Every structure is written in structure tokens, then in C-alpha cells.
Amino acid sequence: MSTLLKNAMLCHLNPIQVEHGDLLIEGEKIAKIGDLGAIAAGEVIDCGGAVVLPGLVNGHTHLYSALAVGMPPPASPPTTFLEILERIWWKLDVALDAETVELSARVGAIDAARCGTTTLIDHHASPSYIPGSLDLIENGLRSVGLRGVLCYETTDRHGVAGRKQGLHENRRFIEKCRQSKDHRFAGLVGAHASFTLEDETLNQLTLLAAELDSGIHIHVAEDSCDERACRKQHGLPLMDRLARFGILNPRNLLAHCIHLDDTAIQRINDSQPSLAHNPRSNMNNAVGYAPLAKIDRVNVPVQLGTDGIGEDLFAEAHAAWLKSRDGVAGLAPVDVIEMLNASSRLATRLLGTPIGLLHPDAAADVVVTDYNPHTPCTTENFAGHFLFGMSSRFVKHVFVGGRAVLRDREIVSGEVNSALVQDAARRLWQRL
Numbered sequence: 169m170s171t172l173l174k175n176a177m178l179c180h181l182n183p184i185q186v187e188h189g190d191l192l193i194e195g196e197k198i199a200k201i202g203d204l205g206a207i208a209a210g211e212v213i214d215c216g217g218a219v220v221l222p223g224l225v226n227g228h229t230h231l232y233s234a235l236a237v238g239m240p241p242p243a244s245p246p247t248t249f250l251e252i253l254e255r256i257w258w259k260l261d262v263a264l265d266a267e268t269v270e271l272s273a274r275v276g277a278i279d280a281a282r283c284g285t286t287t288l289i290d291h292h293a294s295p296s297y298i299p300g301s302l303d304l305i306e307n308g309l310r311s312v313g314l315r316g317v318l319c320y321e322t323t324d325r326h327g328v329a330g331r332k333q334g335l336h337e338n339r340r341f342i343e344k345c346r347q348s349k350d351h352r353f354a355g356l357v358g359a360h361a362s363f364t365l366e367d368e369t370l371n372q373l374t375l376l377a378a379e380l381d382s383g384i385h386i387h388v389a390e391d392s393c394d395e396r397a398c399r400k401q402h403g404l405p406l407m408d409r410l411a412r413f414g415i416l417n418p419r420n421l422l423a424h425c426i427h428l429d430d431t432a433i434q435r436i437n438d439s440q441p442s443l444a445h446n447p448r449s450n451m452n453n454a455v456g457y458a459p460l461a462k463i464d465r466v467n468v469p470v471q472l473g474t475d476g477i478g479e480d481l482f483a484e485a486h487a488a489w490l491k492s493r494d495g496v497a498g499l500a501p502v503d504v505i506e507m508l509n510a511s512s513r514l515a516t517r518l519l520g521t522p523i524g525l526l527h528p529d530a531a532a533d534v535v536v537t538d539y540n541p542h543t544p545c546t547t548e549n550f551a552g553h554f555l556f557g558m559s560s561r562f563v564k565h566v567f568v569g570g571r572a573v574l575r576d577r578e579i580v581s582g583e584v585n586s587a588l589v590q591d592a593a594r595r596l597w598q599r600l
């Protein structure tokens with residue numbers, strides 16, 4: 169099967185480069201780009217000069233929150249981050265069962281496909297349904313045709329049995345993905361956050377990641393409570409505790425990293441883990457702003473994630489830009505694009521196929537838009553178009569591994585029956 173995208177404005181993101189031409193997809197890969205003339209292809213799509221992008225990668229998300237849209241608020245409104253967790257998310261995650269884990273992933277995948285997000289780096293929790301939960305998320309993503317880097321959120325919130333099941337689910341899924349050669353799914357070793365992890369658990373997480381030659385995906389300093397709890401319970405700064413258990417290293421992905429003092433920032437800059445920046449979620453939880461201006465973003469990859477507020481990276485990029493302009497960190501527009509590239513590079517490493525590139529031999533994860541700029545669009549100003557002109561409403565067709573997952577804005581496979589999903593969501597909310 170081959171697809172020829174004709175007459176496109178091909179917009180490379182890594183590095184940014186705008187060129188006019190054609191793109192040929194053969195099988196799961198991009199075969200050729202450039203002025204391809206009248207070559208034969210199974211299908212030809214005339215892009216009408218509109219922007220074509222590589223598929224976007226969500227650098228940190230929680231698909232399990234997909235059925236929380238419109239959920240009734242807790243009787244007593246939370247006033248702190250810890251209360252937000254206790255009264256909302258830790259009530260939701262424990263209410264999830266097999267049906268709603270898979271359905272959340274499928275609903276999230278549909279949202280992602282509509283926004284041109286083709287790979288999701290997910291962090292999952294369903295304490296009442298742990299063994300096999302990552303397979304259900306895989307099923308949900310596969311039904312729509314997307315890729316995923318999944319992990320289970322190991323924590324001590326549910327005792328030794330919960331911890332063991334969490335660790336085992338990570339091991340099982342990573343080993344399973346290694347057997348498969350389709351480059352669609354990979355695993356990381358998931359961990360909640362220092363403040364819900366005992367020393368023994370952190371030790372086991374690190375041992376597991378080392379044994380499997382994998383990385384750890386963990387929340388760090390999302391709220392000041394992480395640092396406070398560490399000093400109170402363990403008598404040392406958060407970064408010292410994380411370093412003691414080998415969490416600060418380039419293989420690991422640290423989400424949020426907001427409450428960092430200068431010493432902590434230096435530890436991050438020296439140890440070079442990947443970070444995930446989630447500006448909309450951070451504003452929603454009123455937890456503050458990550459000190460991006462002080463992060464050595466040349467050596468510390470900073471990924472852009474939605475943290476479960478949908479899967480729309482255009483919207484997240486807009487927020488990242490606006491928040492950075494709101495007096496807190498002087499990012500340039502290209503810095504926001506670079507956050508998307510950082511997610512693509514991690515996905516490339518873990519999935520074992522080039523993601524986020526419009527190059528011959530790269531995975532054919534391609535977003536065809538109907539964004540025809542009204543102003544000149546060049547390599548020099550493309551980031552400005554991405555932030556001020558484009559949005560997910562321009563996403564028209566999406567391919568993942570050469571297969572169409574969105575065609576003329578319609579989901580090709582895995583579409584859900586809204587009435588059935590609403591019924592499942594209603595039952596889920598009743599269990600809260």
C-alpha cells in the first residue's frame with residue numbers, strides 16, 4: 169500500500185524547515201520526499217499547498233482521566249494539591265475497572281488522533297485493576313491505530329500488595345513489548361512520586377529499570393508537598409533522596425519539576441534526565457511554573473505533555489508559549505517546538521523507529537492539515553505560524569505507520585458509541 173501526498177507545504181520540526189513538495193508513504197515508512205512528479209501510488213492526496221507535519225508525541229499524559237470530563241466536583245472543594253489528589257484523582261483511579269481503563273484509552277486515542285497526536289507517553293493508575301491494565305490501554309490505542317509508551321504508576325498508597333503488582337505490571341509489559349517487533353508500543357518503569365514511595369520501593373524501581381535496561385517515569389516536585397514530605401519523612405532534600413536511589417539519570421523521565429531551588433536545578437542540569445513540562449495542568453492545579461529559564465535545555469531534554477488535559481499538543485504549545493510570556497520565562501517560539509521534538513526523540517529511542525521526522529525511512533506518522541497560511545510561511549517564521557495560526561481544527565488526515573487513522577476528520581477505526589461511553593462514565597462517577 170502506498171500513499172502519495174502531492175503539493176504539500178512539508179514542515180519539518182526537527183530542525184524546523186519548510187519546503188514545498190510531495191511525500192510518498194510506502195508500507196509503514198516514508199519512502200521519498202521532494203518534487204516527485206507523476207509517480208505511481210495506490211492513493212494520491214492533493215494537499216492543496218497546505219501544511220503537512222510529522223505526527224506529534226504527547227510527552228506526559230494520563231489516559232485514565234479521559235472519562236473525567238464534566239465529572240461532579242467533590243462535596244468539599246480541595247484547597248491544596250494533596251487534596252486535589254485525595255478528593256479527585258485518587259478517587260477516580262481506584263474506581264476504574266477493566267471496562268473503563270480500556271474505554272478511557274480509546275476515548276483518549278480518538279481525541280489524540282483528531283489533534284494530530286500519534287504517540288502517547290502515558291502514566292497509568294488503576295489500583296483496583298493492576299495486572300493486565302497496560303494491555304487494556306494498548307488495546308484502546310491500537311483500536312484507533314496509535315502508538316504508546318506506557319507504564320504503571322507504582323506507589324505504596326495501597327500497601328505491599330499494590331506495590332508488588334505495580335512493579336510486576338511494568339516488568340510484564342516491558343518484556344512483552346520487547347518480544348514484539350512492530351514498534352507500536354514500549355514500556356517504562358512507572359512510579360508515582362517520592363511522597364508516596366518508600367525507600368524499599370524506590371530501590372526496587374531502580375533495580376527493575378536497571379535489570380530491564382529501561383527508564384523510570386515519575387512525578388517530581390509537582391507541588392511543594394513533595395519536597396516538604398521528603399524532608400519530614402526522610403530528613404533530606406528531595407533531590408538527595410532521588411539521587412540516592414539513582415532516579416537522577418538520563419534514562420529517566422521526570423514530570424513537572426516545578427518546585428526546584430537553585431541547588432535542585434543544578435542537580436538536574438548535572439544529571440540530565442528528561443523533564444516533562446505540562447503548563448495547562450500546572451495552572452489548573454495552581455502548583456506554579458517550572459523554572460525553565462534555569463534548566464540547561466541543551467542537555468536536559470524538556471518534553472511537552474498535557475498531563476491528561478486532553479491530548480491536544482497545539483493547545484498545550486499555545487499555553488506553554490503564553491505562560492512563558494506571562495512574565496516568568498523567556499522562551500522563544502522555537503523552544504516550544506523543541507519541546508515537541510524532545511518527546512519525539514524519547515519515543516524514537518523507546519519504540520525503535522524514527523518518530524517525528526519527515527524523512528525517507530522514518531515512520532510514516534504524518535499529519536495532513538488544511539492550514540493554508542494567509543501570510544508568508546518560511547523556515548524562519550514557521551514557529552510563529554505553529555503558535556499563532558495553527559490549531560488542531562486544521563488537522564484533516566492523520567497517518568500512523570502508513571495507515572490512515574483519521575480521514576477527512578473522521579476516525580477510521582475504533583470510533584465509539586457516545587451513548588455507551590456516557591453510560592460507562594456515569595457508572596464510573598457513581599463509584600467515586
Ligand SMILES: [Zn+2]
Nearest residue numbers: 291387423475
Ligand atoms: Zn502527571
